[in-house]
Amino acid sequence: MRIHFISIGGSVMHQLAIALQKKGYQITGSDDEIFDPARSVLEAAGLLPAIMGWHGDNITEQLDAVIVGMHARADNPELLKAQALHLKIYSFPExxxxxxxxxxxxxxxxxxxxxxxxxxxxxxxxxxxxxxxxxxxxxxxxxxxxxxxxxxxxxxxxxxxxxxxxxxxxxxxxxxxxxxxxxxxxxxxxxxxxxxxxxxxxxxxxxxxxxxxxxxxxxxxxxxxxxxxxxxxxxxxxxxxxxxxxxxxxxxxxxxxxxxxxxxxxxxxxxxxxxxxxxxxxxxxxxxxxxxxxxxxxSSFSGAAKRLELLYQDPANGVSIFRDFAHAPSKVKATIQAVKQQFPERQLLAVLELHTYSSLNAHFMQQYKGAMDAADQAIVFYTPHALAMKKMAPLPPQSVEAGFDKPGLKVIQDKVELEKILNTTPLKNVNILLMSSGNYDGLDLAGWIQQTKSK
The missing domain is CATH 3.40.1190.10 (Mur-like, catalytic domain)
Known part of the structure; x- marks a missing residue:
């Protein structure tokens, strides 16, 4: 089987490409930009495109199938040629x-x-x-x-x-x-x-x-x-x-x-x-x-990455730091409640980054009402940069506060301010829960954890 991937650098697309290569298929692919970890993984497998961009010459009648990722638009030149040649074209799930x-x-x-x-x-x-x-x-x-x-x-x-x-x-x-x-x-x-x-x-x-x-x-x-x-x-x-x-x-x-x-x-x-x-x-x-x-x-299942992932613990002082992918209101609420129920005697500092289109939308804020109520201290973090990257309207802190309706909620838009809070939180009888599908505007999470371990 000869298969070409249009937008091979996607998080799941590159994994499918490698899986099919391991099955013995002949795989090629293209993309206009590929970032790590996909870039390094594709390079190691010999599947990283030699030249970035879309090139009609990649599409020939010898192909058995073309798989198209979400990143490829309907006017993609490779896709148009595949259609002109009447090749079999599939989305990833198809x-x-x-x-x-x-x-x-x-x-x-x-x-x-x-x-x-x-x-x-x-x-x-x-x-x-x-x-x-x-x-x-x-x-x-x-x-x-x-x-x-x-x-x-x-x-x-x-x-x-x-x-x-x-x-x-x-x-x-x-x-x-x-x-x-x-x-x-x-x-x-x-x-x-x-x-x-x-x-x-x-x-x-x-x-x-x-x-x-x-x-x-x-x-x-x-x-x-x-x-x-x-x-x-x-x-x-x-x-x-x-x-x-x-x-x-x-x-x-x-x-x-x-x-x-x-x-x-x-x-x-x-x-x-x-x-x-x-x-x-x-x-x-x-x-x-x-x-x-x-x-x-x-009994031996320890969880998936970023799903209540334990980053650090100090049982002697009653401290655990968790990371979770939670961003939707229902998941945020469930994750906070889970940590609080498991360790009811500890204080809980919950930090949520708003990063998705839904979570950064002022009209969606009311969906978060009560989501952080179980936390003893609650922080919502987002940046104007995240809104600009998604070409979204500004999100006033007042809209966030009204939507969450959590007494004492801190709304932070500066990474430095968030780092200061994390670095000065007393590590005694406390759990810290970090929830995001992003990276807190480039916060050095690994460095902070390492610093915490050395205290």
């Missing part, structure tokens, strides 16, 4: 489906928790020596890449609702046609793509319609919007399996869980992780594993 038509397909979607749930399923299957392919949106311990395509009989996919490509601007998860589908919850996000909640909700309704006949939908029954969506669903040719927070207890900072009379200690914590684990448990049962085998494997 091609994943082509490679998995004969596999049992698991698609894990939802506004939040899909990465962690996917990672849990992957970990449990791996620990039980099950062969499977996968795609996931985070770096996972024990997995060399975030995409694997082989001859394995199972595909486990994180199913994103973001558009597949400029050519087909509909959600990625509409192209996967799963046998086993999961929806972890629905909370309005990506308002630049889905301007109303009803439009956003409709994408999940379509996702349910895409489940293969005879398949199953595993869904979070504690989510009111999702529960209502399922209640309205008329499909009689699939099964519906609700899940909720399972029986559990917390002892000395460790969470113990019980499912189907099997008990185990966990390496993760928080109600949202317990929900995710229950979903993963049901997926793995559908794939033939026993409850005891599932929970024995789950």
């Amino acid at each position: 091609y994943i489906y082509q490679e998995s038509k004969e596999k049992v397909r698991v698609a894990i979607g939802g506004s939040h928790g899909k990465t962690s749930t996917t990672a849990m399923v992957m970990h449990i299957l791996s620990q039980n020596k099950k062969a499977f392919d996968y795609l996931v949106g985070a770096r996972l311990q024990g997995f060399e890449q975030s995409v694997q395509i082989t001859e394995a009989p199972i595909l486990v996919a994180e199913a994103d609702e973001y558009p597949a490509s400029a050519l087909k601007p509909v959600p990625k998860f509409h192209f996967l046609y799963p046998h086993i589908a999961v929806i972890t919850g629905i909370a309005w996000d990506h308002i630049n793509v889905f301007p109303t909640f009803d439009f956003y909700l409709e994408q999940f309704r379509i996702f349910i319609q895409k489940i293969e006949p005879g398949g199953i939908l595993i869904y979070n029954a504690s989510d009111p919007a999702l529960q209502q969506l399922v209640a309205e669903e008329k499909r009689a040719d699939i099964r519906f399996a609700p899940y909720q927070i399972p029986v559990h207890e917390i002892k000395d900072g460790v969470t113990y869980i019980e499912l189907e009379s099997v008990k185990t200690a966990l390496g993760v914590f928080g109600d949202h992780n317990l929900l995710n684990l229950h979903a993963a448990f049901l997926v793995c049962k559908e794939l033939g594993l026993s409850p005891s085998a599932i929970l024995e494997a789950a």
Whole structure:
């Protein structure tokens, strides 16, 4: 197979390119700019384009397929030539489906928790020596890449609702046609793509319609919007399996869980992780594993990168520093509550960076009401530079304060001021939780952690 990637430098595109190269396919690619870590990874694999930019000569009749990433526009010269030659053209998820038509397909979607749930399923299957392919949106311990395509009989996919490509601007998860589908919850996000909640909700309704006949939908029954969506669903040719927070207890900072009379200690914590684990448990049962085998494997799961990732701890002084990808209101609230519930005796300093289109939109601020209430100290950080880069209107601090409606909330727009607070916070009986999908305007997080360790 000869396949060309238009926009090969994308975070998932370059991983698919390498996965297909490992499968023995002949891979080429192009892009107008590629940054690390994708650049270094592609260079090591011999797939870094020799010249940046779009070149029609890259597209020939000898190609078996062309895969187009989100970064490529509809007027891309390589795409136009591929269309003129009537080549097979796929978005990323469309091609994943082509490679998995004969596999049992698991698609894990939802506004939040899909990465962690996917990672849990992957970990449990791996620990039980099950062969499977996968795609996931985070770096996972024990997995060399975030995409694997082989001859394995199972595909486990994180199913994103973001558009597949400029050519087909509909959600990625509409192209996967799963046998086993999961929806972890629905909370309005990506308002630049889905301007109303009803439009956003409709994408999940379509996702349910895409489940293969005879398949199953595993869904979070504690989510009111999702529960209502399922209640309205008329499909009689699939099964519906609700899940909720399972029986559990917390002892000395460790969470113990019980499912189907099997008990185990966990390496993760928080109600949202317990929900995710229950979903993963049901997926793995559908794939033939026993409850005891599932929970024995789950006990060693330590989480995905940037999902309540422990950066530093000092048990003697009662200090932990966590990093999390949380940015949507529901995830911010769940993450803060998880840390507070796990360590109720410690003060909690929660720092949230507003970085996405939704979170920087003044009209969206009301969605954050109550999201940081469980924190003892709360900071919201964003910069005028982030707004300018996205060509968005200014966001007055007063709008942020009114939206969050959190007494004592600090709104900071200067990285130096944020660094000062972090450096002067007494490290005694306190947890610090850093939440962002960005980098705090270039804050030297690694240097701060190293400095903290040396104190």
